[in-house]
Amino acid sequence: MGMVVGLSVTRLLTGLVRIIQHPNQTRIYPVHIGWVLTLLLMLMHFWWWELWLIELPAWTFETYLFLLLYAIILFFLSAFLFPESISDYTGYEDFFISRRKWFFSFFALTVIFDLFDTIIKGPAHYALFSIEYWFRIPIYLVLCGIAIISTDRRFHIGFVSLGLLYEISWIIRHFERLS
Numbered sequence: 001m002g003m004v005v006g007l008s009v010t011r012l013l014t015g016l017v018r019i020i021q022h023p024n025q026t027r028i029y030p031v032h033i034g035w036v037l038t039l040l041l042m043l044m045h046f047w048w049w050e051l052w053l054i055e056l057p058a059w060t061f062e063t064y065l066f067l068l069l070y071a072i073i074l075f076f077l078s079a080f081l082f083p084e085s086i087s088d089y090t091g092y093e094d095f096f097i098s099r100r101k102w103f104f105s106f107f108a109l110t111v112i113f114d115l116f117d118t119i120i121k122g123p124a125h126y127a128l129f130s131i132e133y134w135f136r137i138p139i140y141l142v143l144c145g146i147a148i149i150s151t152d153r154r155f156h157i158g159f160v161s162l163g164l165l166y167e168i169s170w171i172i173r174h175f176e177r178l179s
Helices: 002-021 030-055 061-081 092-120 123-129 132-149 153-174
Strands: none
Touching (some): 002 061, 030 061, 030 153, 092 123
């Protein structure tokens, strides 16, 4: 699981470095960069919150497989943000908008996997989050559905901006310290 998360972080950081090293090679798109930063935060958070699994009384192969699939989904998101080549596109905006269905379908999968991950950790774990958690899941799923359908750049800017701020707030409020 750690290797897959490491590959995901490597993919994102390498993509960012490539943009810095060759700023005139491909036009950047703020929404794309926003999702890169969001995914980096999600990957760090994933690694952090999975430490809670130490409290599981027994590990099963199914639990391990579930977590590995979760990490693989996060890797796919990383690969969707920085493919091997975007030479078929005019820049990251054209690339991102044309591949948004794949990206947001997998992003919605992370939301569903997060729900099951929370349930696996038990009632004491999800009791920490209050009612907010149970609103968070369907809201993210609806926003992903809209993002799959919509090419409206304002929606995408709003989604990534508010989503990143909310994730930072969520982590600070609920995950600053593992107990």
